[in-house]
Amino acid sequence: MNMSYKEKSLIASLGVTLLLFGWYLYGAFSNLSLNPELPGFIEIIILIVWVVVLESIIQSVLAIKDKLQLEDERDKLIEKISYRYSYGFLSVCIWFLMVQILLDTRFDNHLMLTTPYGMFHFLLLFFVLSEVIRFGTQLYYYRKGV
Amino acid sequence: MSQQTLADKVGVTRQTIFAIEKDKYSPSLEVAFKISNVFKTPLEDVFTYD
Numbered sequence: 315m316n317m318s319y320k321e322k323s324l325i326a327s328l329g330v331t332l333l334l335f336g337w338y339l340y341g342a343f344s345n346l347s348l349n350p351e352l353p354g355f356i357e358i359i360i361l362i363v364w365v366v367v368l369e370s371i372i373q374s375v376l377a378i379k380d381k382l383q384l385e386d387e388r389d390k391l392i393e394k395i396s397y398r399y400s401y402g403f404l405s406v407c408i409w410f411l412m413v414q415i416l417l418d419t420r421f422d423n424h425l426m427l428t429t430p431y432g433m434f435h436f437l438l439l440f441f442v443l444s445e446v447i448r449f450g451t452q453l454y455y456y457r458k459g460v
Numbered sequence: 461m462s463q464q465t466l467a468d469k470v471g472v473t474r475q476t477i478f479a480i481e482k483d484k485y486s487p488s489l490e491v492a493f494k495i496s497n498v499f500k501t502p503l504e505d506v507f508t509y510d
Contacts, residue, residue, distance in 0.1 A: 318475040386472040388485050456475075459484025
């Protein structure tokens with residue numbers, strides 16, 4: 315399939331992100347509440363450490379099998395394109411939340427999204443989705459060509 | 461010459477050379493000139509524009 319180290323690394327990162335953050339967010343929203351309980355600081359640190367450890371292990375395994383390659387111009391171009399899409403999506407989401415806050419303040423609406431718990435989890439969801447878009451865009455352009 | 465050898469001489473990855481051959485990537489002018497220098501042929505003999 316002629317996959318470079320970079321592509322395999324992206325698939326691994328995408329898998330780890332979806333697995334760990336997906337598991338956490340599924341647990342947070344599984345009771346269909348937009349106001350899930352805020353996790354403790356320790357739980358968040360443990361989640362992030364797990365992500366970093368898993369990715370490091372996978373990168374090490376891939377580095378053993380494939381010769382580590384420096385990024386060339388094609389890698390950098392695809393990365394730039396992916397950041398553009400990822401940033402665009404994240405910007406829209408942040409604007410959405412900002413509007414929600416204004417509406418809540420102005421109309422005293424008390425939307426669940428603007429509670430601290432809701433805000434935290436939706437911000438986390440949007441960051442994770444933007445990372446998924448970044449990885450997915452890179453994989454798409456590696457396969458399709460640019 | 462293998463793709464890896466060409467890639468090493470030009471300073472890109474083997475997958476980039478593969479993508480160029482499959483018309484999935486248009487290299488920069490710098491890389492294009494490096495490739496033509498490796499083959500010691502004019503640029504227009506190595507690359508064509510359709």
